[in-house]
Amino acid sequence: xxxxxxxxxxxxxxxxxxxxxxxxxxxxxxxxxxxxxxxxxxxxxxxxxxxxxxxxxxxxxxxxxxxxxxxxxxxxxxxxxxxxxxxxxxxxxxxxxxxxxxxxxxxxxxxxxxxxxxxxxxxxxxxxxxxxxxxxxxxxxxxxxxxxxxxxxxxxxxxxxxxxxxxxxxxxxxxxxxxxxxxxxxxxxxxxxxxxxxxxxxxxxxxxxxxxxxxxxxxxxxxxxxxxxxxxxxxxxxxxxxxxxxxxxxxxxxxxxxxxxxxxxxxxxxxxxxxxxxxxxxxxxxxxxxxxxxxxxxxxxxxxxxxxxxxxxxxxxxxxxxxxxxxxxxxxxxxxxxxxxxxxxxxxxxxxxxxxxxxxxxxxxxxxxxxxxxxxxxxxxxxxxxxxxxxxxxx
Amino acid sequence: xxxxxxxxxxxxxxxxxxxxxxxxxxxxxxxxxxxxxxxxxxxxxxxxxxxxxxxxxxxxxxxxxxxxxxxxxxxxxxxxxxxxxxxxxxxxxxxxxxxxxxxxxxxxxxxxxxxxxxxxxxxxxxxxxxxxxxxxxxxxxxxxxxxxxxxxxxxxxxxxxxxxxxxxxxxxxxxxxxxxxxxxxxxxxxxxxxxxxxxxxxxxxxxxxxxxxxxxxxxxxxxxxxxxxxxxxxxxxxxxxxxxxxxxxxxxxxxxxxxxxxxxxxxxxxxxxxxxxxxxxxxxxxxxxxxxxxxxxxxxxxxxxxxxxxxxxxxxxxxxxxxxxxxxxxxxxxxxxxxxxxxxxxxxxxxxxxxxxxxxxxxxxxxxxxxxxxxxxxxxxxxxxxxxxxxxxxx
Numbered sequence: 094x095x096x097x098x099x100x101x102x103x104x105x106x107x108x109x110x111x112x113x114x115x116x117x118x119x120x121x122x123x124x125x126x127x128x129x130x131x132x133x134x135x136x137x138x139x140x141x142x143x144x145x146x147x148x149x150x151x152x153x154x155x156x157x158x159x160x161x162x163x164x165x166x167x168x169x170x171x172x173x174x175x176x177x178x179x180x181x182x183x184x185x186x187x188x189x190x191x192x193x194x195x196x197x198x199x200x201x202x203x204x205x206x207x208x209x210x211x212x213x214x215x216x217x218x219x220x221x222x223x224x225x226x227x228x229x230x231x232x233x234x235x236x237x238x239x240x241x242x243x244x245x246x247x248x249x250x251x252x253x254x255x256x257x258x259x260x261x262x263x264x265x266x267x268x269x270x271x272x273x274x275x276x277x278x279x280x281x282x283x284x285x286x287x288x289x290x291x292x293x294x295x296x297x298x299x300x301x302x303x304x305x306x307x308x309x310x311x312x313x314x315x316x317x318x319x320x321x322x323x324x325x326x327x328x329x330x331x332x333x334x335x336x337x338x339x340x341x342x343x344x345x346x347x348x349x350x351x352x353x354x355x356x357x358x359x360x361x362x363x364x365x366x367x368x369x370x371x372x373x374x375x376x377x378x379x380x381x382x383x384x385x386x387x388x389x390x391x392x393x394x395x396x397x398x399x400x401x402x403x404x405x406x407x408x409x410x411x412x413x414x415x416x417x418x419x420x421x422x423x424x425x426x427x428x429x430x431x432x433x434x435x436x437x438x439x440x441x442x443x444x445x446x447x448x449x450x451x452x453x454x455x456x457x458x459x460x461x462x463x464x465x466x467x468x469x470x471x472x473x474x475x476x477x478x479x480x481x482x483x484x485x486x487x488x
Numbered sequence: 489x490x491x492x493x494x495x496x497x498x499x500x501x502x503x504x505x506x507x508x509x510x511x512x513x514x515x516x517x518x519x520x521x522x523x524x525x526x527x528x529x530x531x532x533x534x535x536x537x538x539x540x541x542x543x544x545x546x547x548x549x550x551x552x553x554x555x556x557x558x559x560x561x562x563x564x565x566x567x568x569x570x571x572x573x574x575x576x577x578x579x580x581x582x583x584x585x586x587x588x589x590x591x592x593x594x595x596x597x598x599x600x601x602x603x604x605x606x607x608x609x610x611x612x613x614x615x616x617x618x619x620x621x622x623x624x625x626x627x628x629x630x631x632x633x634x635x636x637x638x639x640x641x642x643x644x645x646x647x648x649x650x651x652x653x654x655x656x657x658x659x660x661x662x663x664x665x666x667x668x669x670x671x672x673x674x675x676x677x678x679x680x681x682x683x684x685x686x687x688x689x690x691x692x693x694x695x696x697x698x699x700x701x702x703x704x705x706x707x708x709x710x711x712x713x714x715x716x717x718x719x720x721x722x723x724x725x726x727x728x729x730x731x732x733x734x735x736x737x738x739x740x741x742x743x744x745x746x747x748x749x750x751x752x753x754x755x756x757x758x759x760x761x762x763x764x765x766x767x768x769x770x771x772x773x774x775x776x777x778x779x780x781x782x783x784x785x786x787x788x789x790x791x792x793x794x795x796x797x798x799x800x801x802x803x804x805x806x807x808x809x810x811x812x813x814x815x816x817x818x819x820x821x822x823x824x825x826x827x828x829x830x831x832x833x834x835x836x837x838x839x840x841x842x843x844x845x846x847x848x849x850x851x852x853x854x855x856x857x858x859x860x861x862x863x864x865x866x867x868x869x870x871x872x873x874x875x876x877x878x879x880x881x882x883x
Binding site: 358 | 606
């Protein structure tokens with residue numbers, strides 16, 4: 094018999110997917126350039142030239158057995174070493190190869206992190222607004238994802254609610270800064286306060302509460318914004334990284350787990366990841382992609398377009414009267430809708446060919462997300478549509 | 489707290505890994521060319537030129553967003569389509585895109601197949617000798633792997649034991665033909681008899697018993713051997729494939745699940761794989777690798793060296809008095825050891841710089857495996873060492 098829980102999931106509808114399908118259909122009708130599709134968080138800038146060049150160089154110069162041979166399940170040693178050195182140089186923490194586990198994208202990294210520290214029935218806390226895939230990612234392991242309601246003033250952490258929900262059943266806290274969907278970067282003050290609370294509660298409950306830090310947007314931080322290194326605040330931090338956004342290669346599924354060197358069992362945890370892999374069919378990321386990213390660890394795609402787009406949108410949105418926390422990074426903005434039901438608001442926006450995603454999906458009803466990883470020229474053209482939408486419907 | 493079951497696994501020793509470490513250490517001592525390392529099933533022939541050329545062509549000609557963009561979680565539609573067409577042409581079964589799920593290697597494909605059809609506590613049967621990773625692959629899902637003892641005459645299936653163990657708790661049967669470690673190809677007679685039994689028992693128990701067919705060695709079949717298509721014998725077959733061996737690219741982690749078009753819920757099962765992915769961090773295989781293999785589906789590396797090596801070894805082994813089923817494919821041979829304890833036999837062989845793997849690991853004590861995916865020149869040199877070993881120790 095087929096397993097019912099997966100069969101049942103087939104009838105679940107993804108709002109984002111439905112919107113994206115609408116956008117595609119509408120695009121076929123009026124030309125895709127006339128649909129202002131803010132639904133998908135898909136990097137739009139080219140991958141750095143160096144990544145492509147390195148791939149071609151290896152394909153031309155290396156023997157195929159060396160290039161395409163099995164990687165050890167923890168990752169290629171030289172690649173792990175290079176990642177550790179880059180992290181040490183950047184953040185001043187003593188990362189070594191032994192703290193790094195190469196993973197098939199951030200999803201792969203998170204799948205290992207969750208299994209490291211939770212048994213079925215244990216709880217993981219995250220903070221709204223949050224990336225909706227965290228739900229199935231966690232719940233299908235048998236652990237339970239609980240969502241702390243948002244602090245809608247700042248989209249930092251709602252500490253009163255957090256402390257209330259941080260019970261003995263919580264084995265890990267999952268954060269994402271810079272944040273999808275709010276674009277907000279957690280401040281040093283937020284991280285310090287969170288770390289203090291985690292240390293206090295770990296001592297009180299007699300078990301470590303791990304901090305799982307999902308950092309795919311780490312390199313997309315805007316001018317004047319301080320994006321502190323999460324691991325520097327809390328020893329028991331498991332960093333999950335993906336090169337998808339920094340190098341604009343989301344399809345190549347490459348990332349890593351970096352266990353904080355200050356974490357008591359750091360090296361064991363990396364070996365445990367190798368064991369977890371055997372149960373989830375992970376094995377290791379593709380060799381050629383591991384080798385290529387190792388050569389461009391300190392490079393990024395040209396990410397400046399995201400800041401340009403953010404500034405255009407933020408200015409227009411505030412001028413139009415939207416309540417909106419200014420993003421510190423990512424390629425998302427998360428304003429308050431102009432009516433209570435954001436789903437209704439987004440539905441009305443479709444008439445203006447504006448594809449916006451209601452915040453309900455992200456655990457923050459009443460808000461909506463715009464993913465502005467699109468051409469600046471298109472953002473500029475969308476502003477007129479936004480203005481018309483607001484004036485005709487809400488004035 | 490860290491999860492104990494994974495921590496406990498760290499103390500488990502892999503015999504194959506230990507042997508491989510011995511070989512490396514010995515190689516540093518006497519030169520690697522003088523160590524006859526038959527321990528690792530690592531393809532040794534170059535990847536086909538066409539694969540490399542296609543990778544370079546795409547890197548040079550395609551836009552990076554198109555090339556490195558997100559793949560849908562079921563795989564890139566054009567790639568799934570190409571795989572289906574190739575399977576249809578080859579096996580005459582009406583495969584369509586809807587039956588194909590692209591996976592990160594055979595391990596990824598199997599991880600989905602197991603979760604499709606078993607809940608925790610359910611049983612999966614496999615047949616000794618078997619690939620030892622099936623143990624953690626299955627058991628870490630919560631299902632239970634049970635191993636049917638070998639028919640040591642032929643390394644086909646021991647049907648009396650099979651029928652005895654095929655209880656109501658069995659939800660799937662897992663086979664691997666051509667087989668690692670025996671090199672044996674299941675005959676049409678074996679497959680027909682197995683299918684009949686599965687149909688009978690499915691009807692008797694009122695639930696489908698799925699057949700999971702792990703086929704990474706499908707393209708390595710020797711002259712005069714008939715390797716029947718497993719799916720043609722049984723409707724409810726889930727084929728798991730990897731390009732690791734056929735294209736000699738094991739590090740690139742690319743394969744697929746192909747659900748038999750005749751299977752009642754085939755299309756749903758592929759969609760369910762996409763849901764399973766969310767729970768195990770799979771997402772999709774790397775885009776560039778998907779696109780590249782789609783262009784070389786009907787190509788293979790030059791696999792003829794494996795047959796040359798097999799013939800050399802089989803002839804020598806039988807002349808030396810080993811009991812040995814002649815392999816029909818793969819790059820393995822699985823003779824009976826010259827003393828009851830194959831571990832002791834393999835330990836003694838180390839003195840002759842012969843690295844052999846005891847069959848205990850594969851559920852067949854008393855036998856040993858040789859992985860002859862090494863240069864023919866080295867196989868030839870190893871024969872003298874084999875002769876000396878047998879004559880000095882066992883005559």
